[in-house]
Amino acid sequence: FAVIGKSVHPYWSQVEQGVKAAGKALGVKTQFFVPAKEDINAQLQMLESFIAQGVDGIAIAPSDPTAVIPAIKKALELGIPIITLDTDTPDSGRYVYIGTDNYTAGYIAGETMKKLLNGKGKVVIGTGSLTAMNSLQRMQGFKDAIKDTEIEILDTLNDEEDGARALSMAESALNAHPDLDGFFGVYAYNGPSQALAVKNAGKVGKVKIVCFDTTPDILQYVKEGVIQATMGQKPYMMGYLSVAVLFNMSKLGVTNTLMMLPKDRIIDTGVDVVTPENLDDYLKYMEELGIPVKF
Amino acid sequence: MEYILEMKNITKEFPGVKALDKVDFEVKDGEILGLVGENGAGKSTLIKIIGGIHIPSKGEIYVGGKKVVFNSPNDAFSKGISIVHQELNLCPNLTVAENVFLGMENLGEGRNNFLKTVDMKKLEEAAQNLLNRIGAQFSPNTLVRELSTAQQQMVEICKALARNPKMILMDEPTSSLSIEEVERLMKIIKELKKQGISIVFVSHRIEEVVGICDRVIILRDGKRVGTLEKDEIEENKIIKYMVGRDVELFPKHVERKKGELILEVKNLKWQKMVKDVSFKLHRGEILGFAGLVGAGRSETMQLIFGINKLENGEMFYKGHPYNPESPYDAIKNGIALIPEDRKLQGLILQMSVKDNIVIPSLRRIAKSGFVLDEIKEREIAKEFVNKLQVRTPSIYHIANNLSGGNQQKVVLAKWLVSKSDVLIFDEPTRGIDVASKAEIHKLMEELAAQGYGVIMISSELPEILNLSDRIIVMFEGKVMVELDNSKRNITQEEIMYYASGKKQLVNP
Amino acid sequence: MSKQNRAFRELGPLVALIALGVFTAILNPRFLSIYNLQTLGKQAAIFGIMAIGETFVIMSGGGSIDLSPGSMVALIGIVSTYMIVHGIPVFIAILVSLGLSILIGLWHGFFVNKLKVPAFIITLGTLTIARGMAAVITKGWPIVGLPKNFVMIAQGDVVGFPIPVIILFTVLLITHFVLEKTVYGKHLRATGGNEVAARFSGVKVEKVRYIAFVVSAFLSGLVGIIVAARLSQGQPGVGGTYELYAIASAVIGGTSLSGGEGSALGAVIGAGIISLLWNALVMLNVSTYWHNVIIGAVIVIAVTLDILRKKSLARSK
Amino acid sequence: MSKQNRAFRELGPLVALIALGVFTAILNPRFLSIYNLQTLGKQAAIFGIMAIGETFVIMSGGGSIDLSPGSMVALIGIVSTYMIVHGIPVFIAILVSLGLSILIGLWHGFFVNKLKVPAFIITLGTLTIARGMAAVITKGWPIVGLPKNFVMIAQGDVVGFPIPVIILFTVLLITHFVLEKTVYGKHLRATGGNEVAARFSGVKVEKVRYIAFVVSAFLSGLVGIIVAARLSQGQPGVGGTYELYAIASAVIGGTSLSGGEGSALGAVIGAGIISLLWNALVMLNVSTYWHNVIIGAVIVIAVTLDILRKKSLARSK
Numbered sequence A: 001f002a003v004i005g006k007s008v009h010p011y012w013s014q015v016e017q018g019v020k021a022a023g024k025a026l027g028v029k030t031q032f033f034v035p036a037k038e039d040i041n042a043q044l045q046m047l048e049s050f051i052a053q054g055v056d057g058i059a060i061a062p063s064d065p066t067a068v069i070p071a072i073k074k075a076l077e078l079g080i081p082i083i084t085l086d087t088d089t090p091d092s093g094r095y096v097y098i099g100t101d102n103y104t105a106g107y108i109a110g111e112t113m114k115k116l117l118n119g120k121g122k123v124v125i126g127t128g129s130l131t132a133m134n135s136l137q138r139m140q141g142f143k144d145a146i147k148d149t150e151i152e153i154l155d156t157l158n159d160e161e162d163g164a165r166a167l168s169m170a171e172s173a174l175n176a177h178p179d180l181d182g183f184f185g186v187y188a189y190n191g192p193s194q195a196l197a198v199k200n201a202g203k204v205g206k207v208k209i210v211c212f213d214t215t216p217d218i219l220q221y222v223k224e225g226v227i228q229a230t231m232g233q234k235p236y237m238m239g240y241l242s243v244a245v246l247f248n249m250s251k252l253g254v255t256n257t258l259m260m261l262p263k264d265r266i267i268d269t270g271v272d273v274v275t276p277e278n279l280d281d282y283l284k285y286m287e288e289l290g291i292p293v294k295f
Numbered sequence B: 001m002e003y004i005l006e007m008k009n010i011t012k013e014f015p016g017v018k019a020l021d022k023v024d025f026e027v028k029d030g031e032i033l034g035l036v037g038e039n040g041a042g043k044s045t046l047i048k049i050i051g052g053i054h055i056p057s058k059g060e061i062y063v064g065g066k067k068v069v070f071n072s073p074n075d076a077f078s079k080g081i082s083i084v085h086q087e088l089n090l091c092p093n094l095t096v097a098e099n100v101f102l103g104m105e106n107l108g109e110g111r112n113n114f115l116k117t118v119d120m121k122k123l124e125e126a127a128q129n130l131l132n133r134i135g136a137q138f139s140p141n142t143l144v145r146e147l148s149t150a151q152q153q154m155v156e157i158c159k160a161l162a163r164n165p166k167m168i169l170m171d172e173p174t175s176s177l178s179i180e181e182v183e184r185l186m187k188i189i190k191e192l193k194k195q196g197i198s199i200v201f202v203s204h205r206i207e208e209v210v211g212i213c214d215r216v217i218i219l220r221d222g223k224r225v226g227t228l229e230k231d232e233i234e235e236n237k238i239i240k241y242m243v244g245r246d247v248e249l250f251p252k253h254v255e256r257k258k259g260e261l262i263l264e265v266k267n268l269k270w271q272k273m274v275k276d277v278s279f280k281l282h283r284g285e286i287l288g289f290a291g292l293v294g295a296g297r298s299e300t301m302q303l304i305f306g307i308n309k310l311e312n313g314e315m316f317y318k319g320h321p322y323n324p325e326s327p328y329d330a331i332k333n334g335i336a337l338i339p340e341d342r343k344l345q346g347l348i349l350q351m352s353v354k355d356n357i358v359i360p361s362l363r364r365i366a367k368s369g370f371v372l373d374e375i376k377e378r379e380i381a382k383e384f385v386n387k388l389q390v391r392t393p394s395i396y397h398i399a400n401n402l403s404g405g406n407q408q409k410v411v412l413a414k415w416l417v418s419k420s421d422v423l424i425f426d427e428p429t430r431g432i433d434v435a436s437k438a439e440i441h442k443l444m445e446e447l448a449a450q451g452y453g454v455i456m457i458s459s460e461l462p463e464i465l466n467l468s469d470r471i472i473v474m475f476e477g478k479v480m481v482e483l484d485n486s487k488r489n490i491t492q493e494e495i496m497y498y499a500s501g502k503k504q505l506v507n508p
Numbered sequence C, D: 001m002s003k004q005n006r007a008f009r010e011l012g013p014l015v016a017l018i019a020l021g022v023f024t025a026i027l028n029p030r031f032l033s034i035y036n037l038q039t040l041g042k043q044a045a046i047f048g049i050m051a052i053g054e055t056f057v058i059m060s061g062g063g064s065i066d067l068s069p070g071s072m073v074a075l076i077g078i079v080s081t082y083m084i085v086h087g088i089p090v091f092i093a094i095l096v097s098l099g100l101s102i103l104i105g106l107w108h109g110f111f112v113n114k115l116k117v118p119a120f121i122i123t124l125g126t127l128t129i130a131r132g133m134a135a136v137i138t139k140g141w142p143i144v145g146l147p148k149n150f151v152m153i154a155q156g157d158v159v160g161f162p163i164p165v166i167i168l169f170t171v172l173l174i175t176h177f178v179l180e181k182t183v184y185g186k187h188l189r190a191t192g193g194n195e196v197a198a199r200f201s202g203v204k205v206e207k208v209r210y211i212a213f214v215v216s217a218f219l220s221g222l223v224g225i226i227v228a229a230r231l232s233q234g235q236p237g238v239g240g241t242y243e244l245y246a247i248a249s250a251v252i253g254g255t256s257l258s259g260g261e262g263s264a265l266g267a268v269i270g271a272g273i274i275s276l277l278w279n280a281l282v283m284l285n286v287s288t289y290w291h292n293v294i295i296g297a298v299i300v301i302a303v304t305l306d307i308l309r310k311k312s313l314a315r316s317k
């Protein structure tokens, strides 16, 4: 079975762990691939190579939902089951989608921010890409969630997936907008960059931070109360479930597998909103899963 | 119309230099016109103006009586003017044939637009014809980068001929040719004249000018200072106009004593260019190297200087085995090589005259070996600029903007500054005017008299014959003969004989 | 190098390409499946066409290099699809986009020829600006809803040959002819070899350079359209570091970075090697984290071996 | 170029830098707040140090260029932090990391000097391989848990001057001295100006090149450590396109891409311009979609104006 992720990133390395764990538990061979950076063309290239190779099943997180449709259709034609994880492409005819989509996660982040700011304030978004679909969807969800409030988005800062630039930009933003109330960090390194900037500027608690992912540094900042909330998607679960579903499809047949799954063919893995209050619970939960976070 | 080309009141200014000052210039139909003057007098500048490379600050140009403005080389070509530039201008990555017909791949038939196909067979045939005509021995499909300087010079000449011009301007075409090629070129020039083609001929070898020109125009300091008609042309007249005084061409030989053995090489071999070379050099002597173009003299010296790695043979320097890794080693040991190709090997064109002069001696001049000493550098540069009469606005002028001969002087200065025991001069006076040449000869004699070991490669036989104590003649990478010239009794014919590969002198 | 050796210029990279292919095919015979070869061909077409354009610019000499191809792919992909989804007929949209590419090429040529700005800088400007513009036009979102006749450009095939491959061969044929057989080819080499000498010989050096930049920009634009059709959408983020791969392809194929030497065929072989690597690393199940390491190593090794080969060839002569 | 003009080489870019600063300060006076100037200084230090290294390589001529700085920043950041979190003392970890940087510089020098591989290719290899290795080591995870004495390297300050700025000035002082006042500086210029003539003059051309590559790699490694300290973590993805900014900084500062000319001070001013732009665009609240467009345009304009200025200067002399 092959699983294709989006980029070299802690998030995808957790997916990989899930994939490997499932492979081991089920006694099957798994392959996990990601391009170095989000690159739909490279992903398509990999997808096509896997199809050519004739693997038993593919799970893909398309960087772009439409671009992969022809290749997915081709795979299904050839009898290779395909499911999606993390990002869906319903029109492709994929069998199942596993994950919480980025839009929903972004929406929840927006709701969280709304609560933190009591529906009023000024926010700057930091992201690593203005073109990658996950970034766009998270930002869109976030914006939709705060649409009818008095929360104003002052600026969106694109650091082109460069952590150092993210930090510089967060610092500059704090400077440009002394009355800033919140940061929204879209990529895993955005949260820590913003947290560091806020901490160095002595504005902890004054500038609220909502961000994505649960890397150790983020959780550390959550513990310190610099980051107020982070969206933990469940990459490990997505990876594990993808292999499990594909395994079932190959062993029991596609139709039989689908019968066991929800009618809308979406397996929602949900989002953990990790806050200083529930951090300990989250850590315990992760430990139970067998992927303890140390920091 | 008598004048095929007429220029009036031409002035050309460069930043800081007035290269030409109200010069009138005219070329008659079918004449061979000599253009002479000291280094930096403005000859090349004048020729570049005719070629559409420089645009004059003031003045008018008439071709066939009609006023023209040349903005690009193509403007000049279209009027039937071809130029052989002083500095070689070939594309090293292209073949001889491609270079000869560059810009006229259609061989003059029809329009030469970009999408026309090139018939390489035809080009090569045509190039072969031209090469045969000037007696060149290499094939038209060799890459130019594999040719020696002299061979490249011949390609330049072919290139000018290929354009079927009404007029050819040759800026020092003979400076890198040896006697044989020069003679052939002279024949060609006369032939061209018979075909009604006008030639403008620039040379510092005054005897060539005397031998071939119908009329001579002399420039000094950017001004036209004289014209000599056919019957007035004489060597000392020309020189007097040029320099403004009499010059003793070959200063009297200074007596000197042959000292101890300083350098000995045995059976040197390197690739196909150096096959078997052995010789000895003593302090206090000038050892001349003669030979035709491609005899491998330069390559031999580059072995001694550490440019190329020795493949076979031995060298002894001051009695010890010697095998330099790099020129750095050679210089550290006290061996200097004044290279033959000033643009490629001699100068860093974008650097100032001063920086060029001090480069080989920087470590010695610098404080504690690595901190530059500007003041000392300046003094040294000034001293040698004066000594060699380099014509430059200041020592901070970049080398690229000097005239060819003045560049050559900078190259010489560079090596005279670096105190060396063995000095190897490879074509030291190439492109240098008569007066300065005499100065340089004097300098070389002085160096020998002071006990330095001096080696001189030269394709100018009079130079070799007048200066050398011993003469080695090379042919195809081998030493043909070693001649004792301490009495200055060797003749040109003798040398030419060995240089063409013949072993026994039957009939001297 | 004599005439004969010219013909064998591309031998080194060709051998490398074949060796890589055979190696992969032995380890995983599915490498040779039609479908995989089609995939490979499409990818090679993308890099190959860009690499040919890059070859023109690099050959023109003076350290010229075109850093813009990657961004051009994104921008032209966006511009063409933007027009199409706004109701402009596919054919006209393509013509206009290619026209825009040509203008950008002329813009590069203008700065290099007239203002003496290094090609590196002006095309770096385009790299940044074009990518920026792609984001400005789309706000980052892909442009979708393209008609079938547009996506066919990349997704269709003729008797099994994907259309991009056919485009590649057409471009290769034309450019090979231009470089090897025409006056322009000679003049381009001359300009790259010694600009001053070329100018003194009456070569219209500026025009030669303009054309080189236009060819490169035009071919990048063409690739932009192919990529958009391949992805069924205009993607503002596509083509990230393609320029580096295009340059590497050209150099692997024997183009000298100092100008004057180069071959369209070599560029395509170079692009083939890089595309094959991308494909083979997946086919051979190499861990994704190692991909970059291996690609980097292969590029270095390929170029180094070719240089050593040429050197020993020159020596043995 | 005469003595006097040398002193004014950096005038054009300096004026541009000041003008940009004044312009931003007028539109948003907060630009001049200590905190913002510190932010700016830290960013400028990062680019500035890299640009100085790049200047050495470019000056060495033969079309040399170093494409590896961005990836080196990532790799050395990872290597140093990896060692530190695995219990190796900070000081030793830094020494070892810088040692590794020097080795990589020697590696580049070896390929360029001995195997005649173009610098573009061997450093492109490092670009790809180093980034790949950073991913291999970390699997994409940041390396966290760094001790205070390490992060102080970038986050501390001395009477208001951030330590990276102090490092920048130290590096600038040393390199300026080396380039302008020492034999090495002259030899580097000579090598870049005409390699053959330099060799004939007894310059150890190879050694000169080795040193240039080592300086560049060493300074990139230094920046890698500063960046890791600044972020309080080792990040495998950092430094994406820094090499392009470093090269652009050097060129804006007057370095000639064909070698032989360049200045450390100019490189730092160039880096200042780019860093200031990054900062000013945020300070002036310019829509992020336009950032790239503006940065690209400013780079092109700065270089073009400087070239035109020098040309008119040369003419009026």
Ligand SMILES: Nc1ncnc2c1ncn2[C@@H]1O[C@H](COP(=O)(O)OP(=O)(O)OP(=O)(O)O)[C@@H](O)[C@H]1O
Pocket: B014, B015, B017, B018, B019, B037, B038, B039, B040, B041, B042, B043, B044, B045, B046, B086, B391, B392, B400, B401, B402, B403, B404, B405, B406, B431, B433
């Ligand atoms: N491009 C240039 N920039 C500045 N000065 C120049 C330039 N070209 C020539 N000069 C100056 O113009 C003067 C005339 O030079 P030119 O090359 O015409 O001399 P020449 O008579 O050909 O000398 P030579 O015999 O040494 O070749 C010299 O003083 C030279 O320094």
Ligand SMILES: Nc1ncnc2c1ncn2[C@@H]1O[C@H](COP(=O)(O)OP(=O)(O)OP(=O)(O)O)[C@@H](O)[C@H]1O
Pocket: B145, B146, B147, B148, B149, B150, B151, B176, B273, B291, B292, B293, B294, B295, B296, B297, B298, B299, B340, B457, B459
């Ligand atoms: N770079 C090169 N590659 C191949 N062959 C060369 C190269 N340079 C010179 N040659 C060949 O080597 C031989 C020696 O040339 P060279 O000009 O050095 O001889 P020379 O005796 O020093 O003559 P001159 O004194 O006129 O320079 C010639 O046959 C030439 O064609």
Ligand SMILES: [Mg+2]
Pocket: B043, B044, B045, B086, B171, B403, B404, B405
């Ligand atoms: Mg001259």
Ligand SMILES: [Mg+2]
Pocket: B148, B294, B297, B298, B299, B340
């Ligand atoms: Mg020679």
